[in-house]
Amino acid sequence: MLSLKIFQWHLRKTHKDLSNSEMEDADRLKTVDKMVDLFGEEAVKNMVAILREMNKNNQAKQLEDNHKQGAL
Template identity: 60%
Template structure:
């Protein structure tokens, strides 16, 4: 299961330089109280994701990224991110629902 950080990095890697700049513009305008233009001006993908994680946490960072990608008409990319994130959450919930003391033989024999 990929972490939220990995999902965001992989999604932003799909953007060309001009699109990343547009992403930063939307991010600054949507979250101007938490992010300044000077912070984002020279930020690369990794700086962007790190800053979003600190400011918003993983869940909100994914949600904001999906919203911005939609505003940019990057609908396929936003859907992929959203679906992978939901899939990761579902896998995490399934793992959390398995009792810690249960071993694989007990689970497989049911």
């Protein structure tokens, strides 16, 4: 759960149009839904950038690879 809160912090830091209240009680699915609403097809690119910023490089690469293969 802590990783999700850190991810949301990075998301709000880089995207000021997201309010604290929108992310306060958001679980993973709600966070992803909000990102897709905001960024559309760029949501995965934004997720990868945030994961890299968090030094979650393996997860970022896995997400990127799965997305390229159309697994998502």
